[in-house]
Amino acid sequence: MAQNFTISVPDQLWVDDWDGNTTKTYTYDGPDTVYVEVDTQSNQVVNTSLTTLTPSDDDRSIIEVTAADYPERAMMVLEENDSGASWTFEDETNFDGSTYNKITNPRISDYFELSYHPIPADWDPERGLELEPIYKEPRAEAHEIADKRMAYVKRYADQYDFDSDTQSTLDTYMTSLQTHITTLSTAYPWKFDGGVPTSSIPKVPASLVTAFNALPDEVS
Secondary structure: OEEEEEEEOOOOOOOOOOOOOOEEEEEEEOOOEEEEEEEOOOOEEEEEEOOOOOOOOOOEEEEEEEOOOOHHHHHHHHHHOOOOOOOOEEEEEOOOOOEEEEEOOOOHHHHEEEEEOOOOOOOOHHHHEEEEEOOOOOOOHHHHHHHHHHHHHHHHHOOOOOOHHHHHHHHHHHHHHHHHHHHHOOOOHHHOOOOOOOOOOOOOOHHHHHHHHOOOOOOO
16 A cells, blocks of 8 residues: 655754754555564564564564555555665764765654553553654754853853953854854764864863963862
C-alpha cells in the first residue's frame, strides 16, 4: 500500500527546536502490516520486521502495526529494514569557514527512534509505540569556554566603576564576546571536524586582567 502522511519534526535535525512548526511529508509504500517486538520487562523495542515475527522469549510480545492507521510508525519499521537507503547532501558553511555536509533528505528515522510505553489494555496496541526525537549534545566545549570568560569579566563589570579607558576596553570586549557566544549557540559540535574551534573566542585583554587583579573579587 502507498500512503502519504505529514508529521511534525524539529526545525533542524538533532536539535530540540520546534518553534518553526516544521513538518515533513513522507510516503509510506510497504506492507499493510508490519511487526515490532517489545521486551515487556524493560519496555524496549528489540526487533522490527516487515513479515510476521514470533516472540523470542516469554518476556517478549509482538505488536502488529496497521500501516493505514499508523503510517508514521510503519514507516519507522520500513526504514529500519531498508538496507538500500541513500541520502543527499549540500554544503553548509560554518562560522569559521569550514564546511558541513548537511543531509537534505532526512528520513523519519533520522529524526526519531521507535520506543515503547505501556498503555491501557483497551487502546490500539500501536499507540504504545512512540516516536522519540533524536537529539545530540548541542553545546560545544568552545561555548563553555566563552561563557566562563564572560562570567569572569562580568563579575568585575557588575561591581566596579572603572576609568574611561578601562571601561571602554571592557565594554568593547564584552560586546565582542557576547556576539561570539551568540554564534556559538548554533555552532553544533557534529558540524565541525575536530570540534568547534576555540581559537576564535575573543581573548580577555591583558589590560583588563591587570585592572582586575588589583581589585578584590567581591566588594565587602
